[in-house]
Amino acid sequence: MIEGCELVRTGRWSVETNTGVTNRQYSALSDTPYPIDLDSIRGAFPPGIEAPPLLVDFADWLNGRPWGSVGRFSLQGQFSDHAPIVDGSPLRDRFSLFMRLPDGSAVGGWYGAGLDRDNPPIVGLGSEGDYELLAPSLDGLLAKLTSQQFGNAWSDLLPHDEVECQTVELARWLAGRPAGEPMAPDDASLELPDFRGFVEKWSRDREDYWANHRLMAELGWRLAAHLPKGKKPWDKTNFEVAISGAQYQARVLTRGPQPFEEASSIESLLRDLREEMRRAQPELGLWYAMSFGLYADGRVMPNFEYDLRPTIDGEPALLSEAKADLVRAPRPERWVPKWLAAS
Template sequence: MARDPYIVRPETLPSAVPPGHEPPRLLLDFADWLEGRPWGSLGCFRLQGTLSDEAPIVDGSALRREFSLFLYLPDGSLVGFWHPDGVPTPSSPVVGLGSEGDAAVLASSLEGFLAKLARDAFSDSAWSDLAAAEEDEEDDEEEDEGNPTRAADDDARDALAEWLAGRVGSERLDALAGEVCDSTAFAARMDAWMHEREAYWAEHSILTEIGRALAAHRPPGKTPWDRTQLRAAIVGTLCEVQVYRAGPQPVPEIAEVEPLLRALRDEQHRTDPDLGLWFEAHLALDAKGCILPRFDYQTRPILGGAPAPVEQARSDLSRAPRPARWVPDWLADSRA
């Protein structure tokens, strides 16, 4: 049975790169090369640019300039460039941000990453979604000459190796494919960031006030991992706060909580003006009243059961402009 082709969205790659920079030519060319090839023949992923907001890390939106992410894996992990100094360079390594908190340097460069894909170097690692996929197929008339799935995988890797060797040379390709990368510094950076941001929000004065206002919604459990999940949406003059209890339910404390949320939103904009104003905040409230937030600056929120009015969102954008590449499509589209 033929596989569907890879999902390849090269038009999204510029938005993943910090303003003032462009995606590497090699990445754009690889996207063109990958178009139409069978999914899984080089690994299980979707090639699509995304912001660190989507990454499985605490407070990812604050790290936008430190990452340029371009692959989604099936388990929610993301792969892309890491820019330790916040500036993309030809020496930016390719890293993986795992859905279970893993943080690994996968290759010292994009060339090295593609070489490892071509040589199936991830098959025996924690990043096996980047290895060619094998499917269990029934023996039938289409398979009487062997395993066509395996052959297709081999063909794709050979074709990638040939394409990449035309750019870097066969000897360099083999050297890159066998490169061993040290993840120590990157893993330490991600671990330190997580602890730093968790401590920051636990002591944040506005979130402390919000936690007090929402005290009635604290989880009954005493274990550290018990959380009540809430959602706050603010677009222009509109505000909605819900608690997830048998589905999303409005909180009666909204009159007290709304001005605090707006103050938090404005404070964050002053801290990093380029981010603009977030539209949604997902709040995890623990038994002590501490809140760990996650902010969404890109998704069009639902308010009152309907998509947020674009004119309200544009008033936010007018008050807090962003770089063009960080304006979401639904807000930039003049037809919306």
């Protein structure tokens, strides 16, 4: 494989074709542009905060360039709900995740307590539990892309060995940016909070919260007949729930989704949970789907889906019912899912 930007920039590709990478493979990678979705990026920022011009202009600069030429990622927004963090829905207003890596990791701004909301530090939420403050600012992240200053855990932010490297071009573009933009603070003089410590504490607290939640405890008691037969800590029985207005469905995942006897008796419990969560964080609105695991010790650990249109009795939930939920529990415009906003 080709190694290092300088080798590719000199045009000596033919010298390296015997390393196992064919000209055809190189051409295929070079023909694959970066996936870019500016609408999803803008929507991923907390309400009241807009995507910075530097990020929008970087997307424009990157548009059409070969995937991997400055790093192996896509510029696509996502909520913390779908990032590798425990119970991420309540953290939507703490992150602006604008970059996705092939392994499922996410990169974006972190709006922690006391941090600059106009120029937040950039963090990585790693799919393998690597939580790292990657740069003190967006400008700092782009500068690190040009200098390739990323360790093994974040190697996807390095250029692909089999694509012509364009980090020098990125450095020139950054140098030509207009004066007056927020610049990367001096790392040596800046005291930034412990991001890994924040995520680890959040994860512990949320696991404890749900393990001791009164409605989760009652749900576990009512479903005791479905406790997993194994006694290992990770043994669990999985369930899925869909609620949209007056519509409701619950299934146990045993050789595929299956109805179960207790489904009707737990409906009121799940609706109470839904209302309680809406009152606690009204800007999120009402979730439409929920999955949870029932563990051998009776604990219930849930996961909530606020954006996916649920399927009930094999059909997409009625839009009229979903819209009724939205009217009753409105959300910021950018947090309304497209399938519902367009109806």
